[in-house]
Amino acid sequence: MEIVKLKSAGFCYGVKRAINIAKEALIKHEQPIFTLGPLIHNTQVVERLQGYGIFPINNIDQIDSGSVIIRSHGAPRDIIEKAGRKGIALVDATCPFVKKAQDYILKLDEEGYFCIVVGSPEHPEVKGLKSYAGKDNIMVISSSHDINDNLPYKKIGVVSQTTGSIASFKDIVSNLITLAGEIRVFNTICNTTMRRQQESLSLARNVDCMIVIGGYNSANTMRLTEVCRKALSHTYQVEGPEELDPLWFEGARRIGITGGASTPEWLIDDVMQRIQNP
């Protein structure tokens, strides 16, 4: 049995950066240190950070002092402002690619475009992005079916959740074309996400079983699973080695391994070892 790990698996740039910023905050900033929501969408990493003294909170109202890290997904503007008013120190770990998408929405809104974010309405990055345009000047679309044929706008600006699916983004943009005179599209899907989707898909096509490692709350991991499963029905997502089922590997000669942007390398190694020694 051969196990093939995707070369580019492991933390993406934005996640690595957020973890480094969080560790630095322990030295530089007023304690206790909190993160607004889990710092990244990986249970094991968040548990380790708690060991260092970095605690996730769900709501800024839960605290009145200390420092708050804005996680890689960013945060809605009103929450950042509220933290500021409360005198809470803010540490910004927003992924630079997410920041870019926020800036594009700000610009599009200012220049009179109706803004569309292609993504999952419930994802924290998307909730943050939505706050960068006027309340009635932005909507979130997750598939072509959400498009209202009677959009009363002449100019539409479009960005994507940075961990979105490129196929879905293309499909939605092409369906918007007849609805407005001008469509201005910023392809904000980050390169790591695009490359990882493409490479994982190629790998899935060349193995008998595919294991995707990452949090069930991680949009980009869920997307990887979706993409791989389309090519190979024997695709399974796990959060850790304890979820592996030896039955999956019966008769498999090649097993492919990939992981989301917030899946640490040590977790990938743990999973690979457990496959070899169940």
Next chain:
Amino acid sequence: MEIVKLKSAGFCYGVKRAINIAKEALIKHEQPIFTLGPLIHNTQVVERLQGYGIFPINNIDQIDSGSVIIRSHGAPRDIIEKAGRKGIALVDATCPFVKKAQDYILKLDEEGYFCIVVGSPEHPEVKGLKSYAGKDNIMVISSSHDINDNLPYKKIGVVSQTTGSIASFKDIVSNLITLAGEIRVFNTICNTTMRRQQESLSLARNVDCMIVIGGYNSANTMRLTEVCRKALSHTYQVEGPEELDPLWFEGARRIGITGGASTPEWLIDDVMQRIQNP
């Protein structure tokens, strides 16, 4: 046998306007009156205009005096400038929708976008459009296969030939999305063209035989034929009643009739009469 004519068949706004401007030119402007290329892509209409004293020329070098009508498709900027230098009076009958597309290219070029025109490189409108950006800053694409994956541009601006196919425009735009960070799309396919394509397609689906009337040099007529033939193989294009073949109608209970933007109503009536009385 029932003959169903598309309600919206007949001259489009830009063609009607160009013919009116040409007729007015006979009164208002210095004679002889020429048109740079046939005024519209319809042989019969161009012949009638010659009867009034309006003659097509192929090249501005053919004349040194008189007036020249810029036809509905527009013209390349260098030719307009050359005519100006020669002291030839210019009468601009460029369709306002084509003018809009020209203005968008001018704006995109000025604002640092690499410009792409979706259309047929040999069509006079497209040749004109191409002249509105710097020579090395614009290219014409007629299908997704023409897209070079290594476009070295960060910002791409896209317009369409006003009589282009909406399906092809959507396809090309969606394939450009991964090639640049920003894509700014002006949907310059005119409403008449879009509506006529859609309505002709619906009609083709509900008849046994479809006749498309219009010039073989008319891009929008050729496109209508293409669109209808996809839905109904018994689709035939004719330039006039003399080309009709009675065999086409054998066994047909319903016959659909449509025509291009430069096909006059009288010609449509002639064709319909000939079908009824072969």
